[in-house]
Structures are given as structure tokens and as C-alpha cells.
Amino acid sequence: MRILLYLGKGGVGKTTIAAATALRSAELGYRTLVVSTDIAHSLADSLDTPLKGEPVEVVPNLFAQEINVLDEVRAHWGKLQGYMGSMLRKQGMDKAIAEEMAIIPGMEEIVSLLNIYRAASTGDYDRVVVDAAPTGETMRLLTMPESFQWYVDRFNNWGDTAIRMTGGLLRRMMPSMDPLAGLPKLVDDVKLLQGVLSNPEITSYRIVLNPEKMVVKEGARAVTYLSLFGYPVDAAMVNRILPGVVSDGAGNARVVEPSNDPYLHRLQETQARYLAEIERDFYPLPIFRSGWSGEEMVGLPQLRALAASLFGNDDPGRIFFVGQPQEIVEEGDDFVLVLPLPNVELNKVKLTKRGDELFVTIGNFKRELLLPAVLAQRDAGGAVFSGGRLRIRFPMKN
Ligand SMILES: Nc1ncnc2c1ncn2[C@@H]1O[C@H](COP(=O)(O)OP(=O)(O)OP(=O)(O)O)[C@@H](O)[C@H]1O
Numbered sequence: 001m002r003i004l005l006y007l008g009k010g011g012v013g014k015t016t017i018a019a020a021t022a023l024r025s026a027e028l029g030y031r032t033l034v035v036s037t038d039i040a041h042s043l044a045d046s047l048d049t050p051l052k053g054e055p056v057e058v059v060p061n062l063f064a065q066e067i068n069v070l071d072e073v074r075a076h077w078g079k080l081q082g083y084m085g086s087m088l089r090k091q092g093m094d095k096a097i098a099e100e101m102a103i104i105p106g107m108e109e110i111v112s113l114l115n116i117y118r119a120a121s122t123g124d125y126d127r128v129v130v131d132a133a134p135t136g137e138t139m140r141l142l143t144m145p146e147s148f149q150w151y152v153d154r155f156n157n158w159g160d161t162a163i164r165m166t167g168g169l170l171r172r173m174m175p176s177m178d179p180l181a182g183l184p185k186l187v188d189d190v191k192l193l194q195g196v197l198s199n200p201e202i203t204s205y206r207i208v209l210n211p212e213k214m215v216v217k218e219g220a221r222a223v224t225y226l227s228l229f230g231y232p233v234d235a236a237m238v239n240r241i242l243p244g245v246v247s248d249g250a251g252n253a254r255v256v257e258p259s260n261d262p263y264l265h266r267l268q269e270t271q272a273r274y275l276a277e278i279e280r281d282f283y284p285l286p287i288f289r290s291g292w293s294g295e296e297m298v299g300l301p302q303l304r305a306l307a308a309s310l311f312g313n314d315d316p317g318r319i320f321f322v323g324q325p326q327e328i329v330e331e332g333d334d335f336v337l338v339l340p341l342p343n344v345e346l347n348k349v350k351l352t353k354r355g356d357e358l359f360v361t362i363g364n365f366k367r368e369l370l371l372p373a374v375l376a377q378r379d380a381g382g383a384v385f386s387g388g389r390l391r392i393r394f395p396m397k398n
């Protein structure tokens with residue numbers, strides 16, 4: 001069983017690549033489900049077929065589903081929210097505030113994730129490919145299981161007291177009416193879910209990029225936070241590379257066939273620059289590349305061609321990389337950021353920090369990093385490079 005989750009900035013090609021991955025996987029003989037968790041669905045457009053809240057078989061072995069999260073929250077948790085609201089009102093809270101407070105933050109995210117988890121655990125599918133919403137929302141989605149636990153703990157304590165005070169008798173007489181009955185199961189499911197989402201043998205996160213500045217920055221930030229939360233990233237996919245732009249995969253990208261159009265030529269040069277940057281900054285993740293198609297990327301033949309350009313003959317369900325592209329370890333009061341780096345010549349390491357950006361220079365080698373908030377607050381104390389790893393120390397502020 002594999003879960004593949006594509007994330008990246010708005011419009012980079014997440015839906016298209018998720019659909020192409022699922023199609024290739026199905027054609028290799030794996031029963032594959034592609035699910036969209038984005039409220040602004042476009043999976044149906046990409047596959048060029050109507051979809052529903054339940055899985056629909058598109059071609060043999062390929063199933064697709066667009067989850068309607070808001071409906072699900074209302075259907076399953078509306079009763080709980082109504083109950084919470086009325087309890088808060090009984091305690092003297094203003095109606096509008098009580099109803100607002102009764103909404104557990106992140107319920108939508110939890111419902112989306114549980115849907116994926118349930119699809120994955122039915123045993124009906126060999127693979128589940130997730131077409132996620134743009135990065136910010138997806139990161140929120142992925143950090144939700146932890147904060148959810150915190151809310152539920154409070155809510156549970158409070159709920160027990162309230163029920164003892166007012167509703168104990170009702171609960172004993174009509175257990176089927178108990179609005180809190182589903183909660184312990186939900187809490188257990190969320191725990192299992194988190195186990196699955198952080199298990200590198202099951203789940204892989206893939207960052208979709210285009211060779212342009214803002215996209216690369218947001219992608220780098222996603223890798224930083226996925227690593228911080230222990231979610232396994234196994235690849236970066238660079239989509240929409242212009243014809244004539246090539247790279248050796250080690251940060252040496254260039255324009256081999258410059259366009260006669262000066263405007264396009266400038267774009268090619270810019271793309272080559274960012275492609276090279278991606279190959280350096282996302283090391284040691286494997287990088288997959290796909291070209292900017294002149295045709296509209298809609299329908300199965302186009303998706304098949306995209307899968308071929310990204311994966312060649314490879315199976316997109318394979319685990320492409322094992323390990324953490326970066327790691328934070330605690331040493332006393334200090335934090336140490338550990339980065340695997342390619343074979344750079346041993347030289348003086350220069351660190352420049354600007355806000356949450358860290359620039360690492362070792363001889364000719366340059367790498368830009370986006371620090372998580374916990375490190376951005378501190379100064380970089382110094383760095384040591386040995387055994388293919390750079391260790392950057394962030395001492396406690398005094
Ligand atoms: N390699 C490509 N060549 C040409 N067009 C592409 C390519 N990849 C994606 N597209 C087109 O770009 C548009 C955006 O792609 P897509 O919807 O997959 O992005 P997304 O990351 O899912 O966007 P959103 O963040 O809005 O969900 C679509 O019209 C798609 O058909």
C-alpha cells in the first residue's frame with residue numbers, strides 16, 4: 001500500500017501530475033485511487049470525465065474521487081457542533097459566540113485526511129494518489145492531527161463535566177442520542193492516520209515546482225516543514241520546463257537551443273537559472289522534470305505523455321528517496337541543523353542569515369535554505385562539514 005501526496009504552490013501542476021501518476025500506476029496494473037482534497041476541484045477537468053464524492057472507475061484500475069469536505073463535516077459532525085453550541089449557550093454564552101466556539105478548528109482538514117486514510121485502509125487499493133490544495137492549505141492539513149488532539153483533549157474534559165451536570169441521565173437512557181459517542185473513535189482514527197502519514201514505507205510527499213523564484217521558495221519552505229514534522233519527502237518534480245532548457249541534474253542547467261524570440265529567450269535563461277538552483281537546494285532529493293507542453297494538458301493521452309516525460313519507464317509508486325533532506329537535532333540548549341550536501345570541496349563555510357533565509361557558501365558551492373521559525377529566531381553560530389554532512393549550530397540566545 002502506498003500513498004503519494006503532491007504539494008506545491010498554486011497552479012504549478014499538482015492536479016495534472018497527480019492524475020498522470022495515477023494513470024501510469026493503473027496501467028502498470030496497480031489498483032489506484034486518485035483523490036482530490038482541494039475544495040476548488042479540477043481533477044475531473046484534468047481526467048476529462050465527471051467525478052463524484054464516491055470513487056468512479058475511469059479506466060480499468062484507475063478510480064477517481066472528489067471529496068466534498070464541507071458536506072461531510074456537516075453530515076457527520078453537525079450534531080456534535082449543535083450540541084457543543086447549546087451547552088455553551090446554557091452556560092450563559094452569547095448565541096453567535098457559542099456557535100462560533102463550537103466549531104473545532106481544523107475539522108475540515110481532519111475529515112479530508114480521514115477520507116484518504118479510510119480509502120487507504122479498506123484494502124481496495126494498492127495506491128492512493130492525493131491531489132492536494134496549494135501548499136499553505138496542505139501544510140495546515142498536515143499539521144492538523146497534532147493540534148486536533150490538543151483540542152479534543154480539552155473538549156473531552158469539558159464535555160464530561162457538562163454531561164455529568166446536565167445530560168447524564170439522558171445519555172444513560174438514550175445512548176444512541178449521545179452526540180459525543182463518535183469522538184473517541186475519531187481520536188483513535190486521527191492517531192492511526194498520523195502513523196500512516198509519517199510512515200516512509202507507506203506515504204511519500206512530492207514537491208511540484210516550476211523553475212521560477214516564488215515557486216522555488218515556497219517549495220523549499222514546504223520541504224523544511226515536512227522535514228520538521230517528520231513527513232517523508234521522496235522527490236521534487238519540476239514541471240513546465242521550456243524547450244531548449246536542459247540540465248545534468250547536478251546544478252548545471254543551460255539553454256541549448258535559444259529561442260529567436262528575445263522574450264522567450266529571456267524566459268529560457270531565467271528557467272535555466274532556477275532549474276540549477278532547484279537541483280542544488282533540493283539535494284539530496286531526486287529531481288524529475290517535465291516539459292511545457294504546447295497542448296492543453298487535459299485528457300488521458302496527454303496525461304500518459306506527461307507521465308512518460310516525468311518518469312520515463314519508471315514506476316511512480318516506487319519510493320524514490322529514503323532519509324531526511326534535513327534534520328534538526330537538540331544538543332543541550334543548542335539546535336543543530338544537519339544537511340546532507342553533495343561532494344563539495346572542503347573549504348571555509350560562510351553563513352549569512354537574513355530573517356528566515358540562510359545562505360551557505362563553501363568555496364564555489366552555494367545553497368539557500370529557508371529556516372523553520374524555531375531556528376529563524378536564533379543566530380547561526382557556525383558550521384562544520386564532514387562525512388557529506390553540514391552541521392550548522394544555532395546556540396540558545398542569552
Ligand atoms: N507540463 C505542462 N504543460 C502545459 N500545461 C500544463 C502542464 N502542467 C500543467 N499544465 C496546465 O496548467 C494548469 C494548472 O495545472 P494544475 O491544475 O495541474 O495545477 P495545480 O497545481 O493543481 O493548480 P491549483 O493550485 O490551482 O490546484 C492547467 O491548465 C494544466 O492543464
Ligand SMILES: [Mg+2]
Nearest residue numbers: 014015038042
Ligand atoms: Mg489542483
